[in-house]
Amino acid sequence: MLSAVLSKKTCAECRFCCSFRRKSLWETPLLSEEFMKMHTVSVNGEPVAYRNYSDKGLIYGQTDLTKFYKTDDxxxxxxxxxxxxxxxxSLPEDEKPFDCKIWPLRYMRMPERDCKVCLTPTCPAINKIDVSVMEDLVRNGLGxxxxxxxxxxPYIIKDYRDGFIVLER
Ligand code: SF4
Structure with a gap:
Protein backbone atom coordinates (compact mmCIF):
# COMPACT_ATOMS: atom_id res chain seq x y z
CA MET A 1 0.00 0.00 0.00
CA LEU A 2 2.97 2.26 0.51
CA SER A 3 5.03 1.01 -2.40
CA ALA A 4 5.06 4.52 -3.89
CA VAL A 5 7.28 5.71 -1.05
CA LEU A 6 8.68 2.55 0.55
CA SER A 7 10.38 -0.14 -1.49
CA LYS A 8 10.24 -3.81 -0.48
CA LYS A 9 14.02 -3.83 -0.52
CA THR A 10 14.22 -0.97 2.00
CA CYS A 11 11.81 -2.75 4.34
CA ALA A 12 13.52 -6.13 3.93
CA GLU A 13 16.85 -4.62 4.91
CA CYS A 14 15.48 -2.61 7.82
CA ARG A 15 12.84 -4.69 9.67
CA PHE A 16 12.59 -2.04 12.38
CA CYS A 17 8.81 -2.42 12.46
CA CYS A 18 9.04 -6.21 12.92
CA SER A 19 10.83 -5.91 16.29
CA PHE A 20 9.04 -5.02 19.47
CA ARG A 21 10.46 -3.55 22.63
CA ARG A 22 8.74 -4.76 25.74
CA LYS A 23 7.41 -1.26 26.29
CA SER A 24 6.04 -1.16 22.72
CA LEU A 25 4.05 -4.37 22.79
CA TRP A 26 0.89 -2.38 22.11
CA GLU A 27 2.29 -1.95 18.57
CA THR A 28 2.34 -5.70 17.87
CA PRO A 29 0.14 -6.12 14.76
CA LEU A 30 -3.55 -6.58 15.40
CA LEU A 31 -4.79 -9.78 13.79
CA SER A 32 -8.18 -10.79 12.51
CA GLU A 33 -9.90 -13.89 13.87
CA GLU A 34 -9.49 -15.48 10.44
CA PHE A 35 -5.74 -14.84 10.48
CA MET A 36 -5.37 -16.46 13.92
CA LYS A 37 -7.30 -19.54 12.78
CA MET A 38 -5.19 -19.84 9.62
CA HIS A 39 -1.72 -19.33 11.06
CA THR A 40 0.16 -21.22 13.73
CA VAL A 41 3.73 -20.17 14.41
CA SER A 42 6.52 -21.16 16.75
CA VAL A 43 9.86 -19.76 17.88
CA ASN A 44 12.68 -22.28 18.40
CA GLY A 45 10.06 -25.01 18.52
CA GLU A 46 7.97 -23.20 21.12
CA PRO A 47 4.44 -22.38 19.94
CA VAL A 48 3.43 -18.74 20.00
CA ALA A 49 0.02 -18.10 21.55
CA TYR A 50 -2.40 -15.40 20.52
CA ARG A 51 -3.98 -12.95 22.91
CA ASN A 52 -7.67 -12.75 22.03
CA TYR A 53 -9.85 -9.69 22.43
CA SER A 54 -13.44 -9.00 21.59
CA ASP A 55 -15.07 -5.75 20.56
CA LYS A 56 -18.76 -5.50 19.63
CA GLY A 57 -18.84 -9.19 18.73
CA LEU A 58 -15.66 -9.02 16.64
CA ILE A 59 -12.77 -11.27 17.70
CA TYR A 60 -9.26 -10.09 17.04
CA GLY A 61 -5.88 -10.53 18.67
CA GLN A 62 -2.13 -10.18 18.81
CA THR A 63 0.77 -12.59 19.11
CA ASP A 64 1.73 -12.99 22.75
CA LEU A 65 5.46 -12.34 22.79
CA THR A 66 5.86 -11.86 26.55
CA LYS A 67 7.50 -15.22 27.26
CA PHE A 68 10.23 -14.59 24.71
CA TYR A 69 11.82 -11.67 26.56
CA LYS A 70 14.84 -12.67 28.58
CA THR A 71 15.01 -9.64 30.89
CA ASP A 72 12.68 -7.07 32.44
CA ASP A 73 14.37 -4.30 30.47
CA SER A 90 7.38 -14.99 5.89
CA LEU A 91 3.73 -14.17 5.15
CA PRO A 92 2.45 -13.76 1.59
CA GLU A 93 1.64 -10.12 0.86
CA ASP A 94 -2.13 -10.68 0.82
CA GLU A 95 -2.05 -12.42 4.22
CA LYS A 96 -0.06 -9.77 6.04
CA PRO A 97 -1.92 -8.05 8.88
CA PHE A 98 -3.41 -4.71 7.84
CA ASP A 99 -1.29 -3.00 10.51
CA CYS A 100 1.80 -4.21 8.66
CA LYS A 101 0.49 -3.23 5.25
CA ILE A 102 -0.03 0.37 6.29
CA TRP A 103 2.99 0.80 8.58
CA PRO A 104 4.18 3.47 9.39
CA LEU A 105 0.66 4.88 9.12
CA ARG A 106 -1.84 4.44 11.89
CA TYR A 107 -5.54 5.26 12.09
CA MET A 108 -5.97 7.01 15.42
CA ARG A 109 -8.78 8.26 17.58
CA MET A 110 -8.03 11.86 18.42
CA PRO A 111 -8.82 13.44 21.80
CA GLU A 112 -11.81 15.13 20.08
CA ARG A 113 -13.06 11.57 19.25
CA ASP A 114 -12.76 11.82 15.46
CA CYS A 115 -10.25 9.51 13.71
CA LYS A 116 -7.35 10.56 11.54
CA VAL A 117 -4.53 8.93 9.66
CA CYS A 118 -1.29 9.59 11.53
CA LEU A 119 2.36 8.86 10.90
CA THR A 120 4.48 6.86 13.32
CA PRO A 121 7.46 9.10 14.03
CA THR A 122 10.01 6.28 14.26
CA CYS A 123 10.16 4.67 10.79
CA PRO A 124 13.77 5.22 9.69
CA ALA A 125 12.94 5.22 5.95
CA ILE A 126 9.88 7.45 5.98
CA ASN A 127 11.65 9.89 8.27
CA LYS A 128 13.81 10.80 5.28
CA ILE A 129 10.74 11.81 3.24
CA ASP A 130 9.01 15.17 3.49
CA VAL A 131 5.77 14.89 5.50
CA SER A 132 3.89 16.61 2.64
CA VAL A 133 4.51 13.51 0.47
CA MET A 134 2.76 11.35 3.04
CA GLU A 135 -0.07 13.88 3.36
CA ASP A 136 -0.59 13.74 -0.41
CA LEU A 137 -0.62 9.95 -0.40
CA VAL A 138 -3.28 9.89 2.29
CA ARG A 139 -5.34 12.62 0.61
CA ASN A 140 -5.18 10.87 -2.77
CA GLY A 141 -6.84 7.59 -1.86
CA LEU A 142 -4.85 5.83 0.82
CA GLY A 143 -6.77 7.56 3.60
CA PRO A 154 -12.74 -1.01 13.97
CA TYR A 155 -10.20 -2.64 16.27
CA ILE A 156 -7.38 -1.24 14.11
CA ILE A 157 -8.18 2.23 15.46
CA LYS A 158 -5.66 3.17 18.14
CA ASP A 159 -5.90 5.99 20.63
CA TYR A 160 -3.75 8.93 19.63
CA ARG A 161 -0.34 9.09 21.30
CA ASP A 162 1.95 12.08 21.64
CA GLY A 163 4.56 12.31 18.92
CA PHE A 164 2.49 10.81 16.11
CA ILE A 165 2.19 13.19 13.16
CA VAL A 166 -1.40 13.92 12.13
CA LEU A 167 -1.55 13.75 8.32
CA GLU A 168 -5.14 14.95 7.87
CA ARG A 169 -6.51 18.38 8.71
S1 SF4 B 1 3.66 -10.02 10.28
FE1 SF4 B 1 5.39 -9.77 8.90
S2 SF4 B 1 5.48 -7.56 8.42
FE2 SF4 B 1 4.17 -7.84 10.21
S3 SF4 B 1 5.52 -7.50 11.99
FE3 SF4 B 1 5.47 -9.71 11.56
S4 SF4 B 1 7.19 -10.11 10.20
FE4 SF4 B 1 6.83 -7.90 10.20
Missing amino acids: PEEEVTCPFLDPEKGC DKIREYADTH
Missing part, protein backbone atom coordinates in the same frame (compact mmCIF):
# COMPACT_ATOMS: atom_id res chain seq x y z
CA PRO A 74 11.59 -2.33 28.71
CA GLU A 75 14.02 -1.65 25.85
CA GLU A 76 14.71 -5.33 25.10
CA GLU A 77 13.51 -6.27 21.63
CA VAL A 78 11.88 -9.46 20.40
CA THR A 79 11.17 -10.01 16.72
CA CYS A 80 7.80 -10.94 15.30
CA PRO A 81 7.52 -14.74 15.04
CA PHE A 82 6.59 -14.35 11.36
CA LEU A 83 9.93 -12.70 10.60
CA ASP A 84 12.38 -14.89 8.77
CA PRO A 85 15.85 -13.60 9.68
CA GLU A 86 17.11 -14.23 6.15
CA LYS A 87 14.12 -13.39 3.96
CA GLY A 88 12.04 -10.89 5.96
CA CYS A 89 8.32 -11.39 6.58
CA ASP A 144 -10.07 6.31 2.13
CA LYS A 145 -8.76 2.74 1.90
CA ILE A 146 -7.71 2.84 5.56
CA ARG A 147 -11.08 4.25 6.62
CA GLU A 148 -12.89 1.60 4.57
CA TYR A 149 -10.98 -1.18 6.33
CA ALA A 150 -11.53 0.43 9.72
CA ASP A 151 -15.29 0.49 9.06
CA THR A 152 -15.36 -3.32 9.10
CA HIS A 153 -12.38 -3.83 11.43
